[in-house]
Amino acid sequence: MTDQELVDRALAVRECAYAPYSQFSVGAVLLGKSGEIYAGTNVENASYGLTICAERSAVFSAIAAGEREFEAVAIVVKGAGSPCGACRQVLSEFHPSLRVILADEHGKIADVLSLADLLPRSFGPHSL
């Protein structure tokens, strides 16, 4: 699957975001080693702190499907912003140098980088 195809899938799932409080919709798609893809979007809550980000939602859905090895993640947000620290950490658990594709709300790829660049000297299973 190409980077642009992954981004297009992330763009589509972003449409399903439940973000009535922030109005900030995020779409994320993880490409598993098996070739399967796992989509996630942010789900907010009236109790704000319970909100889950799109990236973690995608990871949890992949793990629940039995996939633990990943090739890439595509993230679509307005302005092609970076994932939050919590999501970097959760992604890093499974692949500290995961390929990260950042795209804007039109599906235009702005950056392709390694998760290690976003989360250097990470804490992980090897730290315990």
Ligand code: THU
């Ligand atoms: N959000 C994500 O889904 N991923 C991130 O990496 C950063 C933030 C969501 C959470 C919340 O619903 C909205 O964006 C505004 O913070």
